[in-house]
Amino acid sequence: MDFNRRTILGATAAAASISAVGVNAQTKPRPNILVILADDQGYSDWGCFGSEIPTPNIDALAAGGLSFTNFFVTPRCSPSRAALLTGTWPHQAGMGHLSQITIPGSQGIAGKLLDRVVTFAELLKEQGYFTAMAGKWHLGIESGTGPDIRGFDRSLASPQGRVYFPDQKGGQVSNQQIFLDGKQYDISDPAIGPGEWYSTDLFVDYSIKYVREARAQKKPFVLYLPFVAAHNPLMAPAEDIARFKGKYMAGWDVLREARFERQKKLGILAADQRLPPREPNTYNWEKLTPKQRDEFDTMMAVYAAIISHMDRAIGRLMAELKSLGLLDDTLVMLTSDNGANAETGPDGILTGDHPGDPTSSVAAGMEWSTLSNTPFRYFKHFAGEGGISNPLIVSWPRGIDRSLNGTHVKGMSHLVDVMATLLEVTGTQYPKTFKGHELIPLQGRSFASTFRGNALPPRQAPLYFEHEGHRAIRTEQWKLVQNWGQPWALYDVTTDRSETNDLVNVKPQQAFDMAAQWNSWAAATFVDPWSVAYNQRVFGRTQRRQNWGEDQTPKIPEAIDTVLKW
Numbered sequence: 001m002d003f004n005r006r007t008i009l010g011a012t013a014a015a016a017s018i019s020a021v022g023v024n025a026q027t028k029p030r031p032n033i034l035v036i037l038a039d040d041q042g043y044s045d046w047g048c049f050g051s052e053i054p055t056p057n058i059d060a061l062a063a064g065g066l067s068f069t070n071f072f073v074t075p076r077c078s079p080s081r082a083a084l085l086t087g088t089w090p091h092q093a094g095m096g097h098l099s100q101i102t103i104p105g106s107q108g109i110a111g112k113l114l115d116r117v118v119t120f121a122e123l124l125k126e127q128g129y130f131t132a133m134a135g136k137w138h139l140g141i142e143s144g145t146g147p148d149i150r151g152f153d154r155s156l157a158s159p160q161g162r163v164y165f166p167d168q169k170g171g172q173v174s175n176q177q178i179f180l181d182g183k184q185y186d187i188s189d190p191a192i193g194p195g196e197w198y199s200t201d202l203f204v205d206y207s208i209k210y211v212r213e214a215r216a217q218k219k220p221f222v223l224y225l226p227f228v229a230a231h232n233p234l235m236a237p238a239e240d241i242a243r244f245k246g247k248y249m250a251g252w253d254v255l256r257e258a259r260f261e262r263q264k265k266l267g268i269l270a271a272d273q274r275l276p277p278r279e280p281n282t283y284n285w286e287k288l289t290p291k292q293r294d295e296f297d298t299m300m301a302v303y304a305a306i307i308s309h310m311d312r313a314i315g316r317l318m319a320e321l322k323s324l325g326l327l328d329d330t331l332v333m334l335t336s337d338n339g340a341n342a343e344t345g346p347d348g349i350l351t352g353d354h355p356g357d358p359t360s361s362v363a364a365g366m367e368w369s370t371l372s373n374t375p376f377r378y379f380k381h382f383a384g385e386g387g388i389s390n391p392l393i394v395s396w397p398r399g400i401d402r403s404l405n406g407t408h409v410k411g412m413s414h415l416v417d418v419m420a421t422l423l424e425v426t427g428t429q430y431p432k433t434f435k436g437h438e439l440i441p442l443q444g445r446s447f448a449s450t451f452r453g454n455a456l457p458p459r460q461a462p463l464y465f466e467h468e469g470h471r472a473i474r475t476e477q478w479k480l481v482q483n484w485g486q487p488w489a490l491y492d493v494t495t496d497r498s499e500t501n502d503l504v505n506v507k508p509q510q511a512f513d514m515a516a517q518w519n520s521w522a523a524a525t526f527v528d529p530w531s532v533a534y535n536q537r538v539f540g541r542t543q544r545r546q547n548w549g550e551d552q553t554p555k556i557p558e559a560i561d562t563v564l565k566w
C-alpha cells in the first residue's frame with residue numbers, strides 16, 4: 001500500500017515536472033493577434049472579392065494568406081461584435097439587438113455585453129497579452145460596459161461609431177463622445193487627436209501606438225481595430241472622393257455584372273452560380289435623368305472613397321508591423337460586421353454643398369447596396385445571404401503553410417468561430433467561470449486547421465441567425481430563411497447561394513425539420529419570438545417596413561421597375 005502510494009506520488013511529481021519542462025520548452029513566441037473589422041461593407045466590396053474599388057493592401061493580405069468565401073456574420077453591428085468577441089451567439093451575450101436597446105423581461109436583448117460571456121481580450125490578457133482596441137465598440141459603453149472593463153488594457157472607443165471627423169455635423173450625428181481608456185471626451189477634444197483627423201487614420205495611429213507599447217513591454221499583443229468605414233453618414237476626405245467621382249456612371253446593373261464575372265473568374269463563386277435580379281422597389285438606372293445619375297454617382301463615389309482610404313490605412317499598419325519585425329508572427333483577421341446597408345431605401349441620401357464632408361449627409365441606398373452585396377439578395381438587418389455574408393481574410397506568415405497563400409477556404413465558418421480559433425493558436429483554455437460568473441459554453445469551432453491546409457469538416461451543428469424577426473438556419477447544403485412576417489423559404493445553397501429558387505414546397509419535410517431545429521436553438525439561446533410589440537418598443541411603431549427596412553415612398557416612382565408593398 002505504502003509502496004503503491006509512493007509510486008503514485010512519484011509518478012505525479014514526475015508528470016508535473018515533465019509538464020513544466022514541456023511548457024518551458026515551448027519558448028516559441030505566441031502570435032500577435034490583429035482583428036480588423038469593417039462596418040457595413042458588402043461581400044464584393046474588396047478587389048480580391050470582385051470589386052472595382054482598388055484595395056491593393058487588402059488584396060495583398062489575401063494573396064499572402066487565406067480567403068474564406070463561405071464566411072458568415074450576423075445581420076447587424078452590435079450582435080456581430082458580440083459573437084466575434086465572445087464566441088457565443090449574440091442573444092447569449094445579451095446583444096440580440098443594438099447597444100442600449102433593451103426589452104423588459106428579455107434575456108437576449110439587454111443592450112450590453114453580459115457577465116455570462118467573456119471576451120477574447122479578457123482571456124488573452126490573463127495569458128500575458130497586451131490588449132488594445134481602437135474604433136467602434138457598440139457593446140454598451142453607455143451602460144458601463146466599455147472595452148476598458150472587458151479586457152482591453154488600452155482603448156480608444158466610439159460608443160456607436162458613425163464618426164469620421166472631429167467637427168462632424170452632418171447625418172444627424174453631432175456632438176459625439178469618445179472614450180479614451182474609459183474616460184469620456186468630446187470627439188473634438190484635442191486630447192483625442194490634433195487638428196482635422198479622419199477616424200480611419202486616427203484609429204490606425206492609435207493602433208501603431210499600442211503596438212509599440214506592447215513591444216516596449218515585451219508582450220505579444222491583441223489588437224482589435226473596428227473601423228467605422230463605411231457606415232452612414234458616409235464621409236471621406238475630398239481628394240479621395242474626387243478619385244471616384246464619375247466612375248459609377250455606368251450604373252449599378254452594369255457594375256454588378258462586372259463584379260459577378262470577376263468573382264467567377266477569381267473562383268469566389270461556382271461557375272454555375274446565378275445573379276438574381278435587383279430586389280423590387282429599386283430604380284432602373286436607364287430610367288433616371290442625367291442629373292439623377294450624377295447624384296447617385298456621387299453617393300457611390302463617397303462610399304468607394306471610404307473603402308479605398310481604409311485599405312491605405314491597413315497598408316500603413318502592415319508596413320509598421322513589418323518595420324518593427326512583427327509582421328511574420330502576427331495573425332491578422334479581416335472581415336466586415338454585416339452586409340451593405342439599404343436602410344435609406346431606393347433614394348439613398350445626398351445633402352450638403354460638398355457631399356462627403358463633415359457637414360453633409362450621404363447614404364448609398366438600396367441599389368448601390370445591391371452592388372456591394374453581389375451576387376446575393378437582401379441587406380444588413382436581414383438573414384438573406386446579402387445581410388450575413390462577408391469575406392474573411394486571414395494572414396499569418398509564420399503560422400499558415402506558405403503553399404496555401406492566395407487560396408480560398410470553402411468550408412462554412414462564422415464570426416462565432418473566431419474566439420475558438422484564437423484560443424487554439426494561443427494554447428488557451430475556455431474557462432467554465434470568469435470573475436465568479438458562470439459562462440455560457442463556447443459555441444464556435446476553431447478554423448485553425450485550415451492554416452495547415454486541412455479542409456474544414458462539415459459542421460456538426462448548423463449556423464443560426466435572428467435579428468428583428470428575420471431568421472435563418474444554414475447547413476453546408478441547405479438554408480431555411482424568413483423575413484419577418486413572410487413565409488419560410490428553402491434553398492440548396494450548394495447550387496443556389498443567391499437564393500433564387502425556393503424549394504420549400506419541393507422539400508417540405510426538410511423545411512419542417514430545419515424550422516424545428518431553429519426553434520430549439522432559439523429557445524436555448526435567449527432568442528425571443530419577435531412580435532408587433534417588439535416593433536413598437538424598438539422602432540416606435542407596429543407596422544411592417546418596406547423591403548429595405550424603412551417605409552418612405554420612393555421619390556422617383558416612374559423609375560421603379562417592380563413595386564412590392566409589404
Ligand SMILES: [Ca+2]
Nearest residue numbers: 039040077337
Ligand atoms: Ca455594421
